[in-house]
Amino acid sequence: MKFSLNPGRTNIDFLRYRVVALVFTAVLTIGIIALVVFRGLNFGIDFTGGVLVEVETSGPADLSAMRAALGDGAFGDVSLQNFGSENAVLIRLSQDDTAGDAQGRLVEEVRRTLAERVDPQIQIQRAEFVGPKVGGELIEGAVIAFVVAIAAMMVYVWFRFEWQFGVGAVLALFHDVIMTIGMYAITGYEFNLTSVAAVLTIIGYSLNDTVVIFDRVRENLRKYRDMTVPELLNRAVNDTLARTIMTGLTTLIALFALFFVAGEALSGFTFAMIAGVFIGTYSTIFIAVPVLVYLNLQRRQRGRVGGEDDADAAGAADA
Amino acid sequence: MLHFAKWKTVLIIAICLIGALFTAPNLIGRQTLDSLPDWLPKQRISLGLDLRGGSHLLLEVDMSAVLRERLNAVSDDVRARLREAGIGYAGIGVDGDAVVVRVRDAADASRIADEMRGMNAGLDVEAADGVVRGRFTAAEIANRRDQTLAQSIEVVRRRVDELGTREATIQRQGDERIIVQLPGVENPAEIKALLGTTAKMSFRLLDPTTSASEVLSGGRLPPGSEILDGTGPGGQPTKYVVQRRVLVSGERLTDSQPSFQNNEPVVSFRFDSVGGRRFGEATQQNVGRNLAIVLDEKVISAPVIREPILGGSGVISGTFTVQEASNLAVLLRAGALPAPLTVIEERTVGPDLGADAIARGEIASVLAFVLVVLFMAAYYKRLGVFADVALFANLVLLLGALSALQATLTLPGIAGIVLTLGMAVDANVLIYERIREELGNGRSPISAVEAGFKGAMTTIIDSNLTTLIAAMLLFQFGAGPVKGFAVTLSIGILTTLFTSVFVTRLLVASWLKRARPKTLAF
Numbered sequence: 001m002k003f004s005l006n007p008g009r010t011n012i013d014f015l016r017y018r019v020v021a022l023v024f025t026a027v028l029t030i031g032i033i034a035l036v037v038f039r040g041l042n043f044g045i046d047f048t049g050g051v052l053v054e055v056e057t058s059g060p061a062d063l064s065a066m067r068a069a070l071g072d073g074a075f076g077d078v079s080l081q082n083f084g085s086e087n088a089v090l091i092r093l094s095q096d097d098t099a100g101d102a103q104g105r106l107v108e109e110v111r112r113t114l115a116e117r118v119d120p121q122i123q124i125q126r127a128e129f130v131g132p133k134v135g136g137e138l139i140e141g142a143v144i145a146f147v148v149a150i151a152a153m154m155v156y157v158w159f160r161f162e163w164q165f166g167v168g169a170v171l172a173l174f175h176d177v178i179m180t181i182g183m184y185a186i187t188g189y190e191f192n193l194t195s196v197a198a199v200l201t202i203i204g205y206s207l208n209d210t211v212v213i214f215d216r217v218r219e220n221l222r223k224y225r226d227m228t229v230p231e232l233l234n235r236a237v238n239d240t241l242a243r244t245i246m247t248g249l250t251t252l253i254a255l256f257a258l259f260f261v262a263g264e265a266l267s268g269f270t271f272a273m274i275a276g277v278f279i280g281t282y283s284t285i286f287i288a289v290p291v292l293v294y295l296n297l298q299r300r301q302r303g304r305v306g307g308e309d310d311a312d313a314a315g316a317a318d319a
Numbered sequence: 320m321l322h323f324a325k326w327k328t329v330l331i332i333a334i335c336l337i338g339a340l341f342t343a344p345n346l347i348g349r350q351t352l353d354s355l356p357d358w359l360p361k362q363r364i365s366l367g368l369d370l371r372g373g374s375h376l377l378l379e380v381d382m383s384a385v386l387r388e389r390l391n392a393v394s395d396d397v398r399a400r401l402r403e404a405g406i407g408y409a410g411i412g413v414d415g416d417a418v419v420v421r422v423r424d425a426a427d428a429s430r431i432a433d434e435m436r437g438m439n440a441g442l443d444v445e446a447a448d449g450v451v452r453g454r455f456t457a458a459e460i461a462n463r464r465d466q467t468l469a470q471s472i473e474v475v476r477r478r479v480d481e482l483g484t485r486e487a488t489i490q491r492q493g494d495e496r497i498i499v500q501l502p503g504v505e506n507p508a509e510i511k512a513l514l515g516t517t518a519k520m521s522f523r524l525l526d527p528t529t530s531a532s533e534v535l536s537g538g539r540l541p542p543g544s545e546i547l548d549g550t551g552p553g554g555q556p557t558k559y560v561v562q563r564r565v566l567v568s569g570e571r572l573t574d575s576q577p578s579f580q581n582n583e584p585v586v587s588f589r590f591d592s593v594g595g596r597r598f599g600e601a602t603q604q605n606v607g608r609n610l611a612i613v614l615d616e617k618v619i620s621a622p623v624i625r626e627p628i629l630g631g632s633g634v635i636s637g638t639f640t641v642q643e644a645s646n647l648a649v650l651l652r653a654g655a656l657p658a659p660l661t662v663i664e665e666r667t668v669g670p671d672l673g674a675d676a677i678a679r680g681e682i683a684s685v686l687a688f689v690l691v692v693l694f695m696a697a698y699y700k701r702l703g704v705f706a707d708v709a710l711f712a713n714l715v716l717l718l719g720a721l722s723a724l725q726a727t728l729t730l731p732g733i734a735g736i737v738l739t740l741g742m743a744v745d746a747n748v749l750i751y752e753r754i755r756e757e758l759g760n761g762r763s764p765i766s767a768v769e770a771g772f773k774g775a776m777t778t779i780i781d782s783n784l785t786t787l788i789a790a791m792l793l794f795q796f797g798a799g800p801v802k803g804f805a806v807t808l809s810i811g812i813l814t815t816l817f818t819s820v821f822v823t824r825l826l827v828a829s830w831l832k833r834a835r836p837k838t839l840a841f
Contacts, residue, residue, distance in 0.1 A: 009759065046799075054672070107665075108508045124506070125672040131663035134377065138798055145796035152788050160781055194731050197793060197804045201738065204789035208742075208782040212749065215778040243752045246698070247745040250691050254741030257687035258734060263679045266734050273738065 010238045015230040018290035025287060029175060032182035041184055044192030045128060047142075049135035051093040051106050054126040057119045060086040069117040075106065084264035088125065142196045146177070149200055153207050157214070164295035165214050169207060172288035176206045179279045180272055189268035198272040205251070205273075206280025209244065210288045216240050217292070229297055233289050244284075248277050323828050331821050335712045338814075341719030364721045367729035367803055370677050372670030373502040378475070378514060378660045380495045385467050385658040386416070386460065393440050393453070394418045400434055418442070420451040464494055470657045472497055477653035478513050497660070505669050509646075517615050517659050518650040520569025522598065524562045525609035525621055531558035547611075549618025554638040559618045561611045566601040567594050575651035577644040578634075584644035585636040588651060595631025603627035612637075614647075666799075680733035687737045688714065695744055699751055700840060705826040706747040706819070713743050713811075713818040720810045729803030739811030745782070746819035749775040754839070764839035765831055772824060779820065787812045 045052050063080050066089065070078045077094035093106060107127040114122045150173055158166035180199045184191045216236040224232060252274060259270040344352055344363050352361055368375050390413045397418055398411050408431065409421040422428045428446040435444045435451065441459025445452055472489055475497060479487045488500045499514070501507065526544040534540050535558070544562050551557035571594025578587045590598055602610070602624050609621045612635050620637040639647070692710065695703040717736065721728060754771030762770065790812060793805035
C-alpha cells in the first residue's frame with residue numbers, strides 16, 4: 001500500500017490572507033459570543049444543581065406517559081429525553097429551594113411514581129443530585145482552573161519565546177475557548193464538568209500546535225536572515241504542515257473511535273474535542289502566527305529585518 | 320545518536336518490562352493472581368464508581384448548629400460562674416455569634432469580662448456600652464470544627480461498617496465535608512437515611528403535673544420542661560411534655576441489638592457501668608412514672624417504670640417494624656453524630672451501566688489503538704512500525720502506572736487514554752517529518768535521522784510541557800470527572816515523552832546500526 005498525505009514541500013501563502021482571516025475570525029467570534037449570551041448554554045446539573053435520573057424501561061419508553069406521571073407539580077420542572085437507546089430515558093428535575101436531603105429523596109420518589117404509573121419494571125441506571133451550593137462551587141473551581149491554566153501556559157510561552165509569541169498564543173487560546181463553548185451553544189450538548197475538561201484539553205492541543213510552529217519560526221529567524229517576516233512565518237507554517245496534518249489525523253481517528261463506540265455519556269465530550277482539533281489548527285495558522293506580523297517581531301542577531309524598522313528594539317526580550 | 324550506551328539500552332528495556340509487570344495483574348484472573356508469589360505486584364487499576372457501579376455521597380456537617388450549641392453551653396457556664404462569683408447582671412444570652420451579658424452596674428463590666436476570660440472557653444471578650452460580648456476565637460472555631468469533623472467521620476464509618484458495606488471509603492474534604500464512596504451500592508436511600516439521622520438519644524421523665532393538650536390549650540408549661548413530638552402507643556402522632564433534665568444519655572450505651580418481645584420487634588440495649596448505675600437509681604426513685612425515651616428530640620416511647628431496672632440493660636419497645644428496629648439498633652451502637660449531616664451531592668451509577676461503560680470504553684480504546692497503528696505503519700512503513708511499538712509500550716506503561724499509583728480510572732479517564740493514543744504519535748511525527756525534510760535537503764539516511772531526532776527535541780519538550788501544565792492544573796482545580804481525566808492525561812504525557820523519544824530512538828538506532836541502509840524510504 002502506498003499513499004501520501006504529505007503535501008511535499010509546499011509554499012502556500014497563508015499570510016497573504018491574514019487581514020481577511022483576522023476580520024473573518026473577529027466577526028465569527030463576536031457572533032458566537034452573541035449566540036452564547038442570548039441563547040445560552042445547556043448547563044448540566046453540575047452547575048445548576050438539581051436532580052438527574054437515568055432510567056431503563058422494559059420496552060420502548062413512553063415519554064408522554066412518563067411526562068404525565070411526573071408532571072403533576074410534585075417534582076417541579078421536569079424534562080425528559082431519550083438517552084442512547086429507546087429504552088433509556090434521562091430525567092432532569094430542576095432545582096428548587098427545598099433543602100438538600102429532600103432533593104436527595106426525590107430520586108426514590110421518581111422511581112416509585114414511574115413504577116406505579118408507567119412501567120413496573122423500570123430500573124434506575126444512574127442517579128445524580130447536586131445541591132445548589134455545590135453547583136456554585138463547581139462553577140467557581142472551573143473558572144479558576146480556566147484562568148490559571150491560560151495564565152500558566154501564557155507565562156510558559158513568554159519564558160520560552162519572546163513576548164510577541166505569548167500574545168499570539170493567548171489570542172489563539174481565547175479564540176479556541178470561545179469557539180468551543182460556541183459549539184456547545186450551537187449543538188445544545190450539555191455543558192458540564194466533563195465539558196470543562198474538553199475545553200481545557202482543546203486549549204492544550206491547540207497550544208501544542210502553536211508551540212510546534214513557533215519553535216520553527218524561532219529556528220527560521222536564525223536561519224533565513226534575509227526573509228521578510230511574513231515570508232518567514234509562511235515558511236514555518238509550510239515546514240510543519242505535514243506534521244500538523246498527520247497529528248490531526250491520528251488524533252481524529254482516536255476521537256472518532258470514541259465518538260462512535262464509547263456511548264452517550266462521552267459523546268458531548270468527544271464531539272467538542274473533534275471540533276477542537278479543527279478549531280485549534282485554524283487558530284494556530286490564522287491567528288497566532290499572523291499576529292506576529294503586527295507585533296514588530298525582532299531578530300535575535302542584529303541585522304536588517306526585511307521591510308521592518310529595527311530602530312525600536314526596546315521591546316525585544318532576548319531570552 | 321547511533322551509539323546507545325549499553326546501560327541506557329538496558330534501562331529503557333527494563334522500564335518497559337516493569338511497566339508490563341505492573342499492567343499484568345489487570346489481565347490475569349483474580350484467583351490466579353492470588354496464587355502468585357507475594358513479591359509480584361498485584362494491584363489492579365482501581366475503577367471509579369462510574370465504571371464499577373456504586374454511590375458517591377458528599378455530606379456536609381452543619382457547623383453552625385455545632386457552634387450555636389456550643390455558644391448556648393458557654394452562656395450557661397457564664398451564668399453559673401457569675402452567680403458563683405456573686406456578680407450581678409441584667410441578662411445573659413446568645414446573640415448571633417456571641418455570648419452577650421448585659422451589665423446591671425457599669426462598674427461590674429470589667430469584672431464580668433475577666434471572669435469570662437478566666438473560663439478558658441476560647442472566647443475573645445470585649446466590653447462596651449454596658450454589654451460584654453464573648454466571641455469564639457478563630458483558633459477555637461477551627462479546633463471545634465476539626466473535632467466535630469473527625470468525630471462525624473468516625474460515626475459515619477461505624478454506621479457504614481454496621482451495614483456491611485464493603486470497601487467503602489470515607490474521607491474528609493475541606494472544612495466541613497465528608498465524602499462517602501460506596502462501591503456496589505445501587506440504592507443509597509437506606510444509607511442516606513441512616514447518615515441523615517443524628518441519633519442523639521436520652522432517657523428523661525415525662526412531666527406528671529400537666530399534659531401536652533393542657534399546655535396547648537393555654538395551660539402553663541412547667542419550667543424545665545418542653546413539648547416534644549412523638550408516637551403514642553397505637554402508633555399515632557402524639558405530643559408529650561418532657562422534662563429537660565437528662566437521666567442518662569445515649570453516650571452511656573455500650574451495645575444495642577434488635578430483638579423480639581411478645582412477637583413485637585424491639586431494641587434491647589446495655590449501659591456501661593456508670594450508665595447502668597445511674598439508670599438503676601433513676602428508675603428506683605421514679606417507679607410508677609413515665610420514662611421518655613427521646614431520639615433526636617422525638618419521643619420514641621414513654622413506658623411506665625414498673626420496677627427499678629438494675630441490671631444495666633433494658634428494652635425499647637415502640638411501634639417499630641423489623642427494619643426500623645434494626646436501623647435504630649445500628650444507630651445506637653454506632654453512636655450519635657455531633658452535628659446533623661446533610662447529603663449535598665450524590666452520584667449513583669447502577670452496576671449494569673458501569674459494566675456497559677467499561678465494555679464500550681475498552682472497545683473504543685482497542686479500536687482507536689488498532690486504527691492508529693495501521694495508519695502509522697501504512698504511512699511511515701518501517702519507521703511507522705517502530706512508532707507503533709513505542710505506542711504499545713506507551714499504553715503498557717500508562718496502564719502499569721495507573722495500577723501502581725492506584726489512581727482511579729473513570730469514564731472520562733478512559734477518554735483521556737484514547738486521546739493520549741491519538742496525540743502520542745505527535746512526537747514521532749515531528750521526528751519523522753524532520754527526517755524527511757533532512758533527506759530532502761540531500762543528507763544521507765544516518766545523518767538525516769540524527770538531525771531529525773536532534774531538531775525535533777526542543778519542540779517535543781516545549782509542546783508536551785505546555786499540555787502537561789494544562790493537565791496538572793485540571794487535576795489541581797478540577798472535581799470529579801475532570802480530575803479523573805487529568806490523571807490519565809498527565810500520566811499519558813509523561814509516558815508518551817518517554818516512549819516516543821527513548822523507545823523509538825532505540826529501535827531506530829539499532830536498526831540503522833544493523834542494516835546500514837543506503838536510502839531511507841518513506
